[in-house]
Amino acid sequence: MRGLYIHIPFCKSLCPYCHFYSIDDSNIELQIRYVDALINEMQSLENKYFDTIYIGGGTPSALNISVLEKLLYAVDSNISYGGYEFSIEANPESVSDDFVSLIKESQISRVSLGVQSLYDDVLKLLGRIHSSHQAIMAADKILNINKDLNMDIIYDIPYTDNKKSIKTLEKIIKINPSHISAYSYDAEDTGYLKGFNNDDTLFLEVEELCEKNGFYKYETSNFAKIGKESIHNSLYWQGEEYIGLGVSAHSMVYLEKNSRKRYNHGNDIESYIASPNNVENVEIISSSDALLEDIIFGLRLKKGVNIEKLEKKFGKINKNLLNKIEDNIEKGLLIREGVWLKTTERGSLGLEWVSCSLL
Numbered sequence: 188m189r190g191l192y193i194h195i196p197f198c199k200s201l202c203p204y205c206h207f208y209s210i211d212d213s214n215i216e217l218q219i220r221y222v223d224a225l226i227n228e229m230q231s232l233e234n235k236y237f238d239t240i241y242i243g244g245g246t247p248s249a250l251n252i253s254v255l256e257k258l259l260y261a262v263d264s265n266i267s268y269g270g271y272e273f274s275i276e277a278n279p280e281s282v283s284d285d286f287v288s289l290i291k292e293s294q295i296s297r298v299s300l301g302v303q304s305l306y307d308d309v310l311k312l313l314g315r316i317h318s319s320h321q322a323i324m325a326a327d328k329i330l331n332i333n334k335d336l337n338m339d340i341i342y343d344i345p346y347t348d349n350k351k352s353i354k355t356l357e358k359i360i361k362i363n364p365s366h367i368s369a370y371s372y373d374a375e376d377t378g379y380l381k382g383f384n385n386d387d388t389l390f391l392e393v394e395e396l397c398e399k400n401g402f403y404k405y406e407t408s409n410f411a412k413i414g415k416e417s418i419h420n421s422l423y424w425q426g427e428e429y430i431g432l433g434v435s436a437h438s439m440v441y442l443e444k445n446s447r448k449r450y451n452h453g454n455d456i457e458s459y460i461a462s463p464n465n466v467e468n469v470e471i472i473s474s475s476d477a478l479l480e481d482i483i484f485g486l487r488l489k490k491g492v493n494i495e496k497l498e499k500k501f502g503k504i505n506k507n508l509l510n511k512i513e514d515n516i517e518k519g520l521l522i523r524e525g526v527w528l529k530t531t532e533r534g535s536l537g538l539e540w541v542s543c544s545l546l
């Protein structure tokens with residue numbers, strides 16, 4: 188399987204905790220030049236077949252509607268889409284009637300809505316510009332056009348009452364999307380709102396509430412109704428190929444003998460527009476490093492990694508790595524069940540630590 192990611196770097200307002208590459212959306216002329224560069228890059232692709240497509244950002248719904256229409260038309264005309272999953276990200280304040288009509292008529296099958304909280308004071312603290320009412324209305328509009336809906340929330344937010352995150356999740360469950368992404372607040376990159384005591388994390392409570400209501404956990408931050416897991420995002424966790432178009436987008440392609448190449452586009456929109464086919468930070472990943480990456484990313488999945496399948500692909504796991512895995516099993520952080528290696532509950536709470544210990 189291979190996925191296509193298209194990055195839209197524009198946002199209506201820049202949230203202080205955000206670590207993605209994004210810029211103010213008010214310059215329409217810049218949006219037009221950027222989408223033209225994306226189309227240029229798309230047309231230069233050697234292999235134009237993709238099983239999944241994901242338009243992310245930034246805020247794709249913040250694009251001027253005729254610019255977004257042009258981008259979707261270019262995808263239809265240039266990409267050979269396998270029909271597995273076509274997602275677009277949106278934020279509640281820009282889910283306009285025009286946006287909804289365009290999505291309704293398009294090949295897009297899934298909308299991922301950045302809700303974060305259904306409490307206005309928490310949204311304000313996070314620097315979000317939408318209200319809880321706008322988020323509920325936006326979810327309603329998307330459900331009405333029969334597209335799969337993911338709703339993103341954040342919990343463990345410092346200086347807020349944790350109960351508000353649980354209440355937000357309860358309200359979202361009632362709205363009944365097909366997928367919920369729930370992220371523990373992370374101030375590490377930006378330093379904004381530091382100070383949460385990790386011992387108070389809602390990690391297990393969030394999992395319990397979702398599972399009790401039919402949203403089963405399939406990845407450390409992702410919950411879905413059966414059959415509604417994100418196919419595109421699963422490609423990243425399972426070491427499948429992906430191509431990223433646009434400023435700051437990353438790609439990973441297979442090379443011979445199970446080695447891989449990873450590269451990206453750098454974080455400057457004008458440089459990208461000037462040469463959309465220019466890539467930076469090209470990194471060749473050896474077969475043994477690719478195996479290690481597949482184990483580390485695969486441990487994010489609740490089902491874990493299929494060791495037998497990996498050994499068939501990459502050959503026997505080396506002794507050094509096997510010892511590190513055994514060490515984690517002895518500590519009660521990993522467990523082997525048949526061909527599957529996965530985290531225990533304690534391991535999933537300390538996933539970062541487990542991953543580092545395997546390096």
Ligand code: SF4
Pocket residue numbers: 197198200201202205206207209244245246278301
């Ligand atoms: S809307 Fe999303 S991408 Fe844009 S600044 Fe806020 S968190 Fe970042």
